Amino acid sequence: DAGVIQSPRHEVTEMGQEVTLRCKPISGHDYLFWYRQTMMRGLELLIYFNNNVPIDDSGMPEDRFSAKMPNASFSTLKIQPSEPRDSAVYFCASTVRGALHFGNGTRLTVT
């Protein structure tokens, strides 16, 4: 079991650029979550999917954020255009009626 795999581990970009974060959940897991972690706000749930369908995106901060899950083994979180306040660690997690399994996160820095 390779665990939840996120890429890239680190991303540094300039304000206004498009950023795409990627996630491969654990095989067989039918729920996928995107979280954002900052010192000020802690862990925030952005969106989650069940069987590739978005269930709740109420945590997505703005229209600049979008997430897709085209198949059971891949999801993306896109920010366009990026802003310095988007700097955070973004985590993907998956589960199938069990504990959440987190990836190691993508540290995004927007300058």
Place this chain on the structure above:
Amino acid sequence: GNSVTQMEGPVTLSEEAFLTINCTYTATGYPSLFWYVQYPGEGLQLLLKATKADDKGSNKGFEATYRKETTSFHLEKGSVQVSDSAVYFCALSDDPGGYQKVTFGTGTKLQVIP
């Protein structure tokens, strides 16, 4: 809505000291309660859980008891080790399945010194 409040950190302890990290929650109904741990540079990992009142979750020497009367789920360990240094998150979920739409506390950083 649901919320979790945990004690501010950082908590600094000497090796073999007793650990308590306080956690209280607000939720409707009967949520499931969790403690997750995050080691540097990694994602969160489930440490222990309890799904109903008076349940005690335990793992790796850590324990927490689901106290409905005080809406608390305090984390304890009798003798901490340097390897326990990490950030600890209290969390809850009120989904029937018990694990979706988890609400996390802000985390408490624990540093154990030799």
